[in-house]
Amino acid sequence: MAVLETKGLTKTFGEVEALKGVDLRVEKGEVFGFIGPNGAGKSTTIRVLLGIIRANSGEAKIFGQDVWKDAVDLHKKIAYVPGDVNLWPNLTGGQVIDYFISLRGAQVDQQRKLQLIERFQLDPTKKCGTYSKGNRQKVALVAAFAAEADFYILDEPTSGLDPLMERVFQQCVIEAKERGSSVLLSSHILSEVEKLCDHVAIIREGAIIESGSLTELRHLTRTHLYIETEASVDLSGELGVFEWKQEGDGFSFQVDSDSLSSVMTKVSEHGLLKVESAPPTLEDLFMRHYETGGENS
Amino acid sequence: MTNHWFGRVWPIALWQMKQDRVRIPVWIISFLIMTVTTATLFESLYPSAEDRMQLAHSVVNPAITALLGPAYGVDNYDVGAILAHQMLLLTAVVVAVMSILIVTRHTREDEEDGRAELISSLPVGRLSNVTSTLLVQLIVYITLSLFIGLVLVSINIPSITVEGSFLYGAALGVTGFLFAAVTAVMAQLSETARGTMGLSFAVMLTFYLIRAIGDVSYDPLSWFSPLGWMLESRVFVENNWWMILLMFAVAFLIAMIAMYLNAIRDVGAGLLPSKPGKPHASKWLKSPLGFTIRMQRTSIIAWTIGMFVFGATYGSVLVETDTYVAEIEIMAQMLGEDLGTGFELIEQFIVMLGAIISIVATIPMILSMYRLSKEEKNNRIEQVVATTLSRRKLIGSYLLTALIISVLIMASAAFGMALAGALTLDELAFSTAFNAIIVYLPATWVMIGLAALCVGLGKWKGLTWLYLGYAFIVIYLGGILEFPSWMKSLSPYELVPGLPVEEMNWSALFGLIMMTILLIVISLQLYANRDLKG
Numbered sequence: 001m002a003v004l005e006t007k008g009l010t011k012t013f014g015e016v017e018a019l020k021g022v023d024l025r026v027e028k029g030e031v032f033g034f035i036g037p038n039g040a041g042k043s044t045t046i047r048v049l050l051g052i053i054r055a056n057s058g059e060a061k062i063f064g065q066d067v068w069k070d071a072v073d074l075h076k077k078i079a080y081v082p083g084d085v086n087l088w089p090n091l092t093g094g095q096v097i098d099y100f101i102s103l104r105g106a107q108v109d110q111q112r113k114l115q116l117i118e119r120f121q122l123d124p125t126k127k128c129g130t131y132s133k134g135n136r137q138k139v140a141l142v143a144a145f146a147a148e149a150d151f152y153i154l155d156e157p158t159s160g161l162d163p164l165m166e167r168v169f170q171q172c173v174i175e176a177k178e179r180g181s182s183v184l185l186s187s188h189i190l191s192e193v194e195k196l197c198d199h200v201a202i203i204r205e206g207a208i209i210e211s212g213s214l215t216e217l218r219h220l221t222r223t224h225l226y227i228e229t230e231a232s233v234d235l236s237g238e239l240g241v242f243e244w245k246q247e248g249d250g251f252s253f254q255v256d257s258d259s260l261s262s263v264m265t266k267v268s269e270h271g272l273l274k275v276e277s278a279p280p281t282l283e284d285l286f287m288r289h290y291e292t293g294g295e296n297s
Numbered sequence: 298m299t300n301h302w303f304g305r306v307w308p309i310a311l312w313q314m315k316q317d318r319v320r321i322p323v324w325i326i327s328f329l330i331m332t333v334t335t336a337t338l339f340e341s342l343y344p345s346a347e348d349r350m351q352l353a354h355s356v357v358n359p360a361i362t363a364l365l366g367p368a369y370g371v372d373n374y375d376v377g378a379i380l381a382h383q384m385l386l387l388t389a390v391v392v393a394v395m396s397i398l399i400v401t402r403h404t405r406e407d408e409e410d411g412r413a414e415l416i417s418s419l420p421v422g423r424l425s426n427v428t429s430t431l432l433v434q435l436i437v438y439i440t441l442s443l444f445i446g447l448v449l450v451s452i453n454i455p456s457i458t459v460e461g462s463f464l465y466g467a468a469l470g471v472t473g474f475l476f477a478a479v480t481a482v483m484a485q486l487s488e489t490a491r492g493t494m495g496l497s498f499a500v501m502l503t504f505y506l507i508r509a510i511g512d513v514s515y516d517p518l519s520w521f522s523p524l525g526w527m528l529e530s531r532v533f534v535e536n537n538w539w540m541i542l543l544m545f546a547v548a549f550l551i552a553m554i555a556m557y558l559n560a561i562r563d564v565g566a567g568l569l570p571s572k573p574g575k576p577h578a579s580k581w582l583k584s585p586l587g588f589t590i591r592m593q594r595t596s597i598i599a600w601t602i603g604m605f606v607f608g609a610t611y612g613s614v615l616v617e618t619d620t621y622v623a624e625i626e627i628m629a630q631m632l633g634e635d636l637g638t639g640f641e642l643i644e645q646f647i648v649m650l651g652a653i654i655s656i657v658a659t660i661p662m663i664l665s666m667y668r669l670s671k672e673e674k675n676n677r678i679e680q681v682v683a684t685t686l687s688r689r690k691l692i693g694s695y696l697l698t699a700l701i702i703s704v705l706i707m708a709s710a711a712f713g714m715a716l717a718g719a720l721t722l723d724e725l726a727f728s729t730a731f732n733a734i735i736v737y738l739p740a741t742w743v744m745i746g747l748a749a750l751c752v753g754l755g756k757w758k759g760l761t762w763l764y765l766g767y768a769f770i771v772i773y774l775g776g777i778l779e780f781p782s783w784m785k786s787l788s789p790y791e792l793v794p795g796l797p798v799e800e801m802n803w804s805a806l807f808g809l810i811m812m813t814i815l816l817i818v819i820s821l822q823l824y825a826n827r828d829l830k831g
Contacts, residue, residue: 050682052678052682052829053829054826054828075683075684078683080679082680086676086677091574092576094575094577094578095575095576098577098578098583099578102584103583103585103684103686104684104685105684124576124577125576127489127574140680
C-alpha cells in the first residue's frame with residue numbers, strides 16, 4: 001500500500017487554477033522528491049495533503065485515509081515542516097518545540113530532543129522574535145524529528161540553513177528512512193534531492209510533468225560528453241546532439257540518451273583520443289522541462 | 298572629533314521627521330483638540346461660581362486625588378483650575394505614551410530590525426541616531442507647548458490666563474521630553490523594542506503610582522516623581538515655572554545618560570543582560586487553551602486593570618449624577634424622558650453606565666477572538682493545524698479564552714464601579730451597582746459569538762465592529778435621536794434588563810445565551826470546513 005496517493009487533485013483560488021490534476025504516489029520507506037519552481041503548486045499540494053485547504057476534486061489519501069476527513073487522526077502519524085516558519089516572537093524556541101510536540105500528541109524522548117537541539121546548534125532559551133530564518137526553521141525541524149512520525153512532509157525545509165546544517169538535516173532524513181518512515185521532500189535545491197530521494201516528481205503550473213526514479217528520469221535526458229579526436233570532427237548538425245562547442249583541444253556537447261550509440265559510432269570514426277562523460281544532473285532535467293515547456297509530458 | 302560622535306545629526310533628524318510626517322501631527326492635533334474641547338466644555342458645564350464650588354466639593358476626595366492629582370485652588374475653583382486639575386495629568390500621561398512609542402520606534406526598533414546597522418555603515422556619528430531622535434522630540438515638544446498655549450489663549454476664557462496657558466503647554470511638553478529621554482535610556486538597556494517599551498511604561502507607571510500614593514497621603518513622596526513635580530507647577534493657580542525648569546534640567550540629564558550609555562555599547566547589544574528564556578514549555582503552555590491564554594496574558598491583565606479603573610472612575614462620579622445629568626440637557630435626553638430625581642436618577646444613570654461599560658468591555662473580547670484570524674494572517678496556523686489538534690478544538694480554545702476574559706473583565710469593571718460607588722454614595726448598595734454591570738454578560742457573549750462567526754467565515758470581520766458601534770449609538774444617542782423601539786431591540790445590550798430600574802428578566806438572558814450557543818455552533822462548523830489561508 002502506498003503511503004501517499006493522490007489522483008487528479010485540483011484546486012482553484014477564484015479564477016486561478018493552482019492545481020490541475022496532481023497525481024502523486026509515495027511508497028513506504030522512500031524519500032520522495034517534489035520539485036518545481038516557485039508558484040508551481042508545491043505548497044498548495046502540501047497544504048491539501050495536510051487538510052489545511054480542501055481540494056476541489058480528486059482524491060488524496062495518506063495511509064489509506066482521506067486527508068480532509070480524517071485529518072486529525074492522520075496527523076498523529078505525520079510531521080510537517082513548512083518552508084516559511086513563522087513563530088511567536090515572545091516565546092522561546094524551546095517552548096515552541098515542546099508546544100508543537102505536545103500538539104502532535106507524540107511521546108517525546110527528551111534525550112533525543114536535546115540531542116537534536118545540540119546537533120542543529122539551536123539556542124532554545126532565545127525568544128523566537130530574535131531568531132533568524134534559519135533558526136526558526138531549526139525549531140520546526142527539531143519539533144518534527146524529535147518525535148518519530150511515519151510520514152514526514154517537508155516543504156523546502158532547508159531554504160534558510162547553512163551548508164553544515166543542511167548536512168545535519170540530510171542525516172535526519174536518512175535516519176528517518178532507516179527507521180522505515182517515508183518522506184515527501186519539496187525542494188528546489190536539486191543537489192539535495194539528488195542526494196536524498198529515491199523518486200522524484202516535477203510539478204509545473206499545477207500539474208505533474210515528470211515522475212519516476214532518478215535513474216528512470218535520467219534516461220529521459222542528455223548525457224554531457226567531452227571528446228578529443230585525431231581528425232577534426234563536426235557533429236553540430238547531427239540528430240540528438242546539442243550545444244556543440246569547441247573547448248580547448250576538443251569539443252563538449254550533449255547527447256540525447258537514445259542517440260548515444262549512433263553518435264559514439266560516428267565519433268570513433270575520427271580516431272577518439274579522449275572521452276569524458278558526466279551523467280545528466282537533475283538540474284539539466286529540470287531546465288529541459290522548463291525550457292521546452294514540457295511538451296513531452 | 299564631533300563628526301565622530303555627531304556626524305550628520307541633522308540629515309538623520311530630517312529623515313526621522315519625514316517618517317513621522319503624519320504620526321506626529323496627528324498626535325499634536327489630537328492633544329490640541331482634546332485640550333480645547335475640555336476647556337470649553339468645563340466653561341459651559343460650570344458657568345457660575347456656585348456650580349464650580351459644588352464641583353470643588355466633590356473632587357476633594359482621595360479617589361479623585363489619586364487618579365488626577367491634588368486639586369489646587371479649590372477655594373476659587375475657576376475654569377483654569379478645573380482644567381489643570383481634571384486634564385493636566387491625564388493629558389501628560391498620554392503625551393508620555395506618545396513619547397515612548399515614537400522614541401522606541403526610532404531607537405531600539407530601528408536597531409532590532411537592522412535598519413540602524415545600515416545607517417551606521419554610512420559616515421554618520423556614533424551618537425547621531427540617539428541625538429537626532431532626542432532633538433526631534435525636543436522640537437516636537439516645543440511646538441506642542443507653544444500650540445497648546447496659543448489655542449488656550451485663543452479660546453478666551455478669563456481664568457485661563459496667558460501665562461497659565463503657556464505653562465500648561467510647557468508642562469505637557471516637558472513631560473513628553475522627559476519620557477523621550479527615559480525611553481532613550483531604556484533603549485540602551487534592553488535588547489528588544491518590546492523590552493524598551495515595557496521598561497519605559499513600567500517607569501511611567503511607577504512615577505504615576507508614587508505620585509498617587511504621595512498625593513493621597515500628603516507626604517513628600519510625590520517629590521520622587523516627575524509627574525508630581527509637574528503638578529506642583531500648579532498651573533492657572535500659582536504658575537510655578539521653576540518646576541518646569543527643574544523637569545527640563547532632569548530630562549536633559551537623562552538624555553545625557555542615554556547618550557553616554559549609547560557610546561559605551563555595541564550596536565545591537567543591550568546593556569541589561571538579556572536573560573535566557575525557558576528552554577522548556579510548562580505543562581500549562583503545552584495545552585491549546587493554556588497556550589492561547591498565555592499569548593494574551595499581558596493584554597488580559599492590562600484590560601482587567603483598565604476596566605477596573607474605568608468602572609471606578611464612573612462609580613466615583615455617581616455622587617455627582619445630579620450635577621452632571623440635571624444641568625446638562627443632552628445628558629437628560631440620553632437617559633430618556635421619564636427622568637427621575639435624586640436616587641432614582643442615579644439608578645437610571647447606573648443603567649446607562651452598565652450598558653456603556655459593557656460595550657467598552659466587549660472590545661477586548663472581540664480582539665481576543667480575532668487573534669485567531671491574526672494567527673492565520675501571520676502564517677502560524679498551518680503548523681498548528683498540521684498536528685492532531687482539531688480545528689474545532691483550536692477555535693474552541695479561543696472561544697473559551699474570550700469567554701473567560703468576558704467574565705474577568707466584566708467582573709472587574711463591575712467591582713470597580715460598585716466599590717467606588719458604594720464608598721462615595723451611602724444609599725448605593727455594592728450589589729446593586731455590581732449587578733447592573735454583570736447582568737450584561739450574556740449580551741457580550743452574543744458579540745463573542747458573532748466575532749467567532751466572522752472567524753469561522755474567514756471574512757467580514759468589520760461586521761462585529763459595526764454591530765458594536767450600532768449598539769453603542771443606540772444606547773448613547775437612542776434617547777436624543779428617538780429611535781423606534783424595533784431599532785433598539787436589534788442590539789443585544791438593549792435586550793438585557795436594565796437593573797436596578799427594571800425587573801430582572803431571566804428569560805431575556807436565557808434567550809441571549811441560546812443565541813450565543815447557536816452562533817458558536819455555526820462558527821465551529823464553518824471554521825472546520827473552510828480553507829485556511831496561512
